[in-house]
Amino acid sequence: MNRDRASGWQYAKLSGHINESAIEQRFNDSKFKTAFSKRLGIGEISSVSVGGLHETDVRSVFGDMTKSKTDLTVTLKDGKIINISIKKSSEGQVYLIGVERFIKGFEKQFARTIPDEIKELLHIYFFGSQKIKDLLNNTNVTKGETDSLIAYQNRHNRLVWTSIENWDIHKKNALLNWFKDNISDIADFCFARGLAADKKDWAQYIWYINLLGEDDFDEIFSIEDIKKAAAANTAKVYP
Numbered sequence: 001m002n003r004d005r006a007s008g009w010q011y012a013k014l015s016g017h018i019n020e021s022a023i024e025q026r027f028n029d030s031k032f033k034t035a036f037s038k039r040l041g042i043g044e045i046s047s048v049s050v051g052g053l054h055e056t057d058v059r060s061v062f063g064d065m066t067k068s069k070t071d072l073t074v075t076l077k078d079g080k081i082i083n084i085s086i087k088k089s090s091e092g093q094v095y096l097i098g099v100e101r102f103i104k105g106f107e108k109q110f111a112r113t114i115p116d117e118i119k120e121l122l123h124i125y126f127f128g129s130q131k132i133k134d135l136l137n138n139t140n141v142t143k144g145e146t147d148s149l150i151a152y153q154n155r156h157n158r159l160v161w162t163s164i165e166n167w168d169i170h171k172k173n174a175l176l177n178w179f180k181d182n183i184s185d186i187a188d189f190c191f192a193r194g195l196a197a198d199k200k201d202w203a204q205y206i207w208y209i210n211l212l213g214e215d216d217f218d219e220i221f222s223i224e225d226i227k228k229a230a231a232a233n234t235a236k237v238y239p
Contacts, residue, residue: 019209106185
């Protein structure tokens with residue numbers, strides 16, 4: 001079935017909750033629960049819970065409320081909590097926030113200031129710079145580009161990568177190198193922390209599993225392992 005973006009996200013949200021509920025039911029089987037503990041190398045499981053349709057928001061780094069990255073909470077007999085993010089699609093999409101919220105959220109989560117040049121470039125590449133109109137009127141920036149691509153950039157108030165490269169190759173390299181240098185924390189931000197202020201709300205694992213008959217996979221990854229792999233493979237970071 002073809003869906004527009006809004007209906008696609010709505011379907012993903014509702015079907016995701018159905019998938020989470022089905023996963024929660026699996027833990028009623030003692031054999032499954034024991035096997036899951038061995039799989040993660042954790043202690044005996046006392047209980048599990050999912051947020052479901054009525055999930056509550058958590059406190060954000062801005063002092064307001066936000067969604068937690070955790071979909072499944074596993075409580076062990078010793079009281080330890082294991083937080084798991086569930087992905088029912090093998091593409092593993094994460095919800096993308098606005099540019100300014102990304103910048104401020106990243107700085108707060110990692111107590112680090114993003115250089116002003118990079119902040120400007122993030123706005124130019126993704127959305128919201130005041131320079132876009134002037135840059136797109138520069139024929140050096142748009143050389144070789146079709147009218148439709150130029151119109152796209154005007155409409156979305158951003159430059160595509162080739163335009164940034166045409167404009168200033170040094171700035172292009174600075175932005176790419178920032179992504180490479182920070183890819184581990186970016187992965188942590190997008191998959192584990194989000195904007196949640198409290199560590200107890202951060203995910204520790206990502207579980208790719210679909211019990212809706214749409215896909216056939218069942219893989220769990222430690223987010224720490226994902227962060228290490230990202231940092232070790234910066235050559236694969238490209239636009």
